[in-house]
Amino acid sequence: MSVLSVQGKQFVWDGEPIRLVSGAIHYFRVVPEYWRDRLTKLKACGFNTVETYVAWNIHEPRKGEFVFDHGADLIRFIETAGELGLHVIVRPSPYICAEWEFGGLPAWLLKEPGIQLRCNDHRYLGHVDAYYDVLIPKLVPLLSTNGGPIIAMQIENEYGSYGNDKAYLNHLKKGLTSRGVDVLLFTSDGPGDFMLQGGMVEGVLETVNFGSRAVEAFQELEAYQPDKPYMCMEFWNGWFDHWGKPHHTRDAADAARVFEDMLAAGASVNFYMFHGGTNFGFYNGANCGEEGYAPTVTSYDYDSPLNEWGEPTEKFYAVRDVLAKYVDLPELQLPDPIERKSYGEVRLTDRVGLFDSLSDLSDAVERAVPETMEQLDQDYGFILYTTFVSGPRGEADLILQEVRDRALIFVDGEYRGVVQRWDEQRSLKLTIPAGGAKLQIL
16 A cells, blocks of 8 residues: 655655655546547656646536546546556545636536535535535545555645635545545645635645745745645646737746756645646636636646647756756657648538527526526526517617626627626617617627
8 A cells, every 4th residue: 555645844655755746737628539648748757746636517517417438537537647657636626726617616506595605505515525425436446545546635725815714624624534535635725824824724734836936935834834845736837818818928947947946945846737738618717806807718728848739848848857957867758749730721601690590509488587597507608688678769878787708789680789797888878769679688
């Protein structure tokens, strides 16, 4: 039985000190056909560990309906990593952030009246427990204590940035241990007082997340957790992009320098991301802060060591060169390049109007007032609100108070404008003719 443990300032594996050099690859952001290729390149870079979140919303898209195949085949991903000789860190908490849709929480949670998320709310925790009853037994056979590759698991994700409900955190901890998880548990938070105070769990290893100023970050951690190993659970060596904003890049030499600062401090590190991949479908998340609502783009390239389509970047080689100063690395051997093709120009010859096809696409629902997608058991996609407005009416403002993303306005089938959550102006001027008009909001 192999166990990752903490002895003073070191991680210990099978009685020997170990430095974890890990990279994040999210199975749900890479098609399964490329999992082995990406993991092989991670190992070729000199890394000994891969880390992944677990996205609840792809595994339980409908309450009680579970999916663990195809792109959601978490078990196959972990087994593939094990076959390559990699350790695996799993972060199965209900909320994952990750710039992923709703932070990984399934949208159907919002249908329950009064539910409070990420706290000691019995309604929320009832759903979490039911999910864990299915998920955790699938992971237990893959724990290192059972001969598998999983060496550690996370309890919650950057919880100190959100709250300080210790009863909730301890419920999640018990949710793992009571279902047979006996590997190292940890939490991860930003290196700040309120974040560490809110996110730490007694008796559980705390790790920190940052992109620069490594020495200062570890000093902050040391103040709260002396005589324990340093680990950066998320080294932000790149960054994600929002719609309408420039693509983020980070100089490879700068990222390599901060990486070396961590190695020189004796720390372990997890690159977030090592390979970002793609936010398929409607699974891109969003931020909402002082600058308003900012949805993430489909690409999750992250300017990471492997680009979105899996090729090593300048950062890959810079990181490997730094690591070679601290670890004896074999000669670099990469898989054969994945063939790329040009598919030429595609000409679309036919089309059909959305409003002409509504009866073929969905069923109409009548309500006295507009309802949210979640109330109508819809997770993603589009919803069309339709009503009749009497006329005539002179020019007046149509005010949409609670647009959560983007609303296209049509009057009698003609496009009149758009209202977006990130715009200060949430209204549109309309004139209604005599006899009235059909108002549609898509």
